[in-house]
Amino acid sequence: MNHEELRDQYDLYAIGLADEDAGAEIRAHLSRGCEECMLQMKHARELSALLSATPDAAAPSPKLRRRILASVGFEQRRFGWAPWLGLATALSLFGAFYFSMREHQVAENMLVLREQMRRQSIELTRMNEAFSILSGPETVVVGFGQGPKGKVYIDRTRGVLLIASNLPPAPAGKLYEMWTIPKGGKPVAAGLFQSESGGTAMHIQPGAVNPNLATVAVTLEDAGGALAPTSTPIIAASLQ
Amino acid sequence: MMLLPLILAIHAGPADAELVARLQRRDPQALGELYDRYGRIAFSLILRVVRDAGIAEDLVQETFLRVWNRVQGFDAEKGAIGPWLLAVARNRAIDYLRSASGRERNAMEFEESDHPALYTDMEHDLLTSDRARRVKAAMQKLSPNYRQVVELVYLQGLSQTEMAERLGQPLGTVKTWVRAALKNLRDDMGVVVTA
Numbered sequence: 168m169n170h171e172e173l174r175d176q177y178d179l180y181a182i183g184l185a186d187e188d189a190g191a192e193i194r195a196h197l198s199r200g201c202e203e204c205m206l207q208m209k210h211a212r213e214l215s216a217l218l219s220a221t222p223d224a225a226a227p228s229p230k231l232r233r234r235i236l237a238s239v240g241f242e243q244r245r246f247g248w249a250p251w252l253g254l255a256t257a258l259s260l261f262g263a264f265y266f267s268m269r270e271h272q273v274a275e276n277m278l279v280l281r282e283q284m285r286r287q288s289i290e291l292t293r294m295n296e297a298f299s300i301l302s303g304p305e306t307v308v309v310g311f312g313q314g315p316k317g318k319v320y321i322d323r324t325r326g327v328l329l330i331a332s333n334l335p336p337a338p339a340g341k342l343y344e345m346w347t348i349p350k351g352g353k354p355v356a357a358g359l360f361q362s363e364s365g366g367t368a369m370h371i372q373p374g375a376v377n378p379n380l381a382t383v384a385v386t387l388e389d390a391g392g393a394l395a396p397t398s399t400p401i402i403a404a405s406l407q
Numbered sequence: 408m409m410l411l412p413l414i415l416a417i418h419a420g421p422a423d424a425e426l427v428a429r430l431q432r433r434d435p436q437a438l439g440e441l442y443d444r445y446g447r448i449a450f451s452l453i454l455r456v457v458r459d460a461g462i463a464e465d466l467v468q469e470t471f472l473r474v475w476n477r478v479q480g481f482d483a484e485k486g487a488i489g490p491w492l493l494a495v496a497r498n499r500a501i502d503y504l505r506s507a508s509g510r511e512r513n514a515m516e517f518e519e520s521d522h523p524a525l526y527t528d529m530e531h532d533l534l535t536s537d538r539a540r541r542v543k544a545a546m547q548k549l550s551p552n553y554r555q556v557v558e559l560v561y562l563q564g565l566s567q568t569e570m571a572e573r574l575g576q577p578l579g580t581v582k583t584w585v586r587a588a589l590k591n592l593r594d595d596m597g598v599v600v601t602a
Contacts, residue, residue, distance in 0.1 A: 175586045182497075184566050214592070216490035217542040218561045219497050220448060222455030231450075231464050232442050235471045241435030 168192045170203050177204075181211035296371050300328040309383070311404040317368075319383045319404040326373040327357060327383060331402065334362040337387060344388040345370055346396055349379040357383075359392050381406055427483035430475065438475055445489055446471075449496040456500035456562050466503055470496040501564030538596060545595035553588035556581060 168189065173196075176189035185193065196204035236242070300306060303322035310318045317331035329345060337343055342361055346354035357372035385402035386393075426444075429437035449470055454463040473495050474488070481488060546554060559565040559573065567585060571578040 175582075175589065178589050179560070179567075179585070182561065182564070184560060184564070186567075210593075212490065212494070213538075214542070214589075215497075215561065216493055217539050218546075218557070219452050219490075219493040220539050221543050221546055222451045222562070224447065225451045225454045225460075225463075226447060227450040227460075227464050227467060231467060232439060232446065234464075235442055235446075235468050236435055236439055238468060238472055239435055239438060239475055241438070 170207075173204070173207075177207040177211040178214055181208060181215050293369075293371060296326065296373050297328050297369065300325045300371070307406065309404040309406055311402050315385075315402050317402070321376055321380065321383070321406070323376050323378065326371060327376060327380075329368070329370045329383065329385070329402075329404075331362070331368045331385075333366050334368050334401070335366055336362050336364065340390055341387050342390050342392070343368070343370075343385050343401070344392055344396075345372060346382075346384045346386065346400075347372065347377060347380050348382040348384060349377045350381040352377075352379065354384065354396055356392065356394065359388070359390075423488050424483035427478060427481055427488055430478045431481075438471065441474070441488070441492070442471060445492050449492060452493060452496055453500040456497070456564075457503055462503065463500075466499045467496065470499050473499070497561070498564075504563060541596045542592065545592045548595060549588055549591060552584050553591060556584045557588050557592070560585065 173189055173193060176185040176193060179185040180190055180193045193204055193208075197208065300320050300322045303325055305322060305324075307321045308318055309321070310316075311331075315331050315334040317329065317334075320328040320330075322328075327345070327347060334343070342359040344359050345357040347357045348354045355377070358370060360368060360370040362368035383402075383404045383406075384396070384400040386396045386398045386400050388397060426437055426440055430441065446467065450463055450467050453466045453470070454460060457463055457466065470492065474492050478488075481491065546557065549557065555574070556570055559570050565573060567581050568578060570576075570585075571581045574581065576584075
């Protein structure tokens with residue numbers, strides 16, 4: 168084949184699509200250094216390169232560059248999200264710790280408040296009971312003196328109220344215990360109590376009172392209480 | 408938008424020689440710079456052929472690896488690395504297309520792109536030259552049949568016989584269209600092809 172006959176084949180040969188006979192002919196020309204074929208092949212390769220640049224632009228994933236570099240053993244240092252993730256983790260841990268402490272503190276405050284409310288509720292109940300006894304139309308009042316002084320209020324249906332002063336706080340391990348003693352009967356325990364630091368005390372034994380009640384007494388007993396008085400009464404208020 | 412690939416390759420030129428030298432010294436940063444210059448244009452070309460972005464990315468990776476492995480045979484003083492890289496990219500894509508469709512691989516195609524020395528005496532700024540813009544304009548001027556056969560040849564790697572089957576046209580007609588299309592392209596670009 169001459170060059171005119173090969174003319175249409177150079178472009179196809181450059182991309183490997185020339186006819187078999189023409190391809191063999193071009194190879195033969197090139198192998199013997201044919202200048203015309205070398206020139207035509209240069210033009211053909213240039214056209215191929217130019218046509219390769221004709222498709223519309225498209226963008227690959229940003230990760231592709233990193234993939235390619237990694238495939239030749241070059242790992243790029245990536246900062247990306249790492250610092251933000253680290254910061255977010257640190258903030259999360261700090262937040263968890265802070266709110267955990269806050270929650271613990273709030274829980275403790277709640278316990279204190281609940282205890283205060285419980286005590287106030289008990290005190291209010293006591294005050295209501297004391298008031299009901301004090302204001303009862305049938306309430307009997309008996310005074311006592313000599314050392315601790317005060318009065319005992321007895322309402323047969325509501326209970327016994329003792330209000331005392333000059334009563335020193337009971338020693339460690341000891342408490343005051345009130346007794347209701349019926350006429351001709353044994354003392355009946357009516358509750359333990361402690362005096363305030365100023366020497367005052369108020370104690371209530373709510374509920375129905377024995378109609379034969381003759382004396383209300385107070386003794387100093389062990390903190391666990393006693394089934395019967397074990398010491399000489401400090402207070403003794405006699406109804407008769 | 409049509410000219411974006413060329414604009415992206417704006418840095419091609421004499422600096423390619425220094426880049427090739429660094430690639431030959433196995434400087435991975437140079438591979439990163441090569442990707443920055445030709446990554447998008449290679450991706451655009453391969454995507455146009457295979458029509459699947461995931462596959463295109465895999466083939467772009469293969470392309471740059473192949474260039475990295477064969478760059479020792481490239482003489483940067485005599486040729487431009489861009490056209491060689493695009494030839495490798497195009498052939499990677501067409502090889503994939505041929506494998507996927509059960510067509511035979513073309514040995515000559517590989518010989519062309521695997522030998523960087525064949526790209527000597529090519530302009531360094533070929534891809535950014537005015538000729539690159541003119542070839543795009545010339546493609547637009549081709550009649551639909553002519554443009555179709557050029558695309559089937561260059562972007563799908565179909566032989567003339569395969570094109571005849573694909574288009575349902577006699578082989579002679581297809582050869583005539585190819586011959587005429589290439590002549591029109593060259594005439595439009597002002598390239599003188601001596602016989």
